[in-house]
Amino acid sequence: MHDIRLIRDDPAAFDARLARRGLAPLSAELIAIDERRRATIAAAQEAQTRRNDLSKQIGQAKAAKDEARAAALMEEVAGLKARLPELEEEERSITTLLDTRLGAIPNLPAADVPDGADETDNVLATQWGEPRAFAFSAREHDAIAPALGMDFDTGVALAGARFTALRGQMARLSRALGQFMLDRLVDQHGFEEVAPPLLVRDEVAFGTGQLPKFAEDLFRTTDGRWLISTAEMSLTNMVREKILAEGELPLRLAALTPCFRSEAGSAGRDTRGMIRQHQFEKVEMVAITTPDASDAENEAMTRIAEGVLEALELPYRRMLLCTGDMGFSAARTYDLEVWLPGQARYREISSCSTCTDFQARRMNARYRPEGEKGTRFVHTLNGSGLAVGRTLVAVIENYQQEDGAVAVPAALQPYMGGVTRLEPRG
Known part of the structure; x- marks a missing residue:
């Protein structure tokens, strides 16, 4: 199994070692999948942070007897509550895809291994x-x-x-x-x-x-x-x-x-x-x-x-x-x-x-x-x-x-x- 962080750090070196195995470059595809995964994680974290912040604001609005504002905030929280499971499922799906791609790639050859076809x-x-x-x-x-x-x-x-x-x-x-x-x-x-x-x-x-x-x-x-x-x-x-x-x-x-x-x-x-x-x-x-x-x-x-x-x-x-x-x-x-x-x-x-x-x-x-x-x-x-x-x-x-x-x-x-x-x- 390969470490996606190492692939991100030096994609050219990863592809060069794959080429020694007779494989086409894969780093761009893997990094693109990982970027989707990281973006989804970031979106979920942002949504959770927003939900937590809104919960505090709801308490403040209710304390101030501002029922209209409290209702609007609660409606936004409900939307975030519904969105979070979708983002979590999306992150799981992308992670599975990335792991599947990484799991199908052979180990990289040591430097002293001779190049050859068979x-x-x-x-x-x-x-x-x-x-x-x-x-x-x-x-x-x-x-x-x-x-x-x-x-x-x-x-x-x-x-x-x-x-x-x-x-x-x-x-x-x-x-x-x-x-x-x-x-x-x-x-x-x-x-x-x-x-x-x-x-x-x-x-x-x-x-x-x-x-x-x-x-x-x-x-x-x-x-x-x-x-x-x-x-x-x-x-x-x-x-x-x-x-x-x-x-x-x-x-x-x-x-x-x-x-x-x-x-x-x-x-x-x-x-x-x-x-x-x-x-x-x-x-x-x-x-x-x-x-x-x-x-x-x-x-x-x-x-x-x-x-x-x-x-x-x-x-x-x-x-x-x-x-x-x-x-x-x-x-x-x-x-x-x-x-x-x-x-x-x-x-x-x-x-x-x-x-x-x-x-x-x-x-x-x-x-x-x-x-x-x-x-x-x-x-x-x-x-x-x-x-x-x-x-x-x-x-x-x-x-x-x-x-x-x-x-x-x-x-x-x-x-x-x-x-x-x-x-x-x-």
């Missing part, structure tokens, strides 16, 4: 690990995993396309991955583990930017709630409508949850395997910080996600997303892309973003700086640490064996009861 303009920041040289032709995960317990047919039979059932050793490996990731966040990096609701209200989805623009990407329940597409929705909103003490920050939260996405607009994309599912698990990181700490927090969260991939010995690269490829709420995003030898390319497995005060304004989440009476908006950040299903795919493809087995990464073996290989079922 993913082809993203910039390689770092790269880690060397892809394994196989002595045989590497296969994609959907050719390997069915014999190991990844049951695509049953998933489709139970729920339809883009659902998968995991069975036996494959289900255990998936569980091990999620637990391994969450333990690292809690035990090594000091995140607070949270088991949040999977259903949220409209205002929660609005707070993190999923509503109103991306309603079609979500699943809605019959009672009007939304299934979370990411635990970011629940975790970030834990500070909504709150004023935190500066000493409480940074607040770092983590959760392992199912996530649900309708994948609207993705027809024909990644229809095979587990890359793009309606239901998947993800370990999510959320940080709430002061503004001066958010850039460092963005880097730290990205390094934490990279540490998971390095512990699993999965080659990856870090991409700095361009303005045309960033999410709605992000001011800067680093994508981590893991190497998939079966596809012979890198695929996204984590996004780590700083949202500056954009989400905080939508949630009215503030903090009180030490020694100050006033409050400021917090900065919010989020990152995948990691997407469990895609990490499972990466492990299968990178650790595949010629005989159809999959070796278990050393870091996961304690979570697998010492199992070192997933063996194909006969």
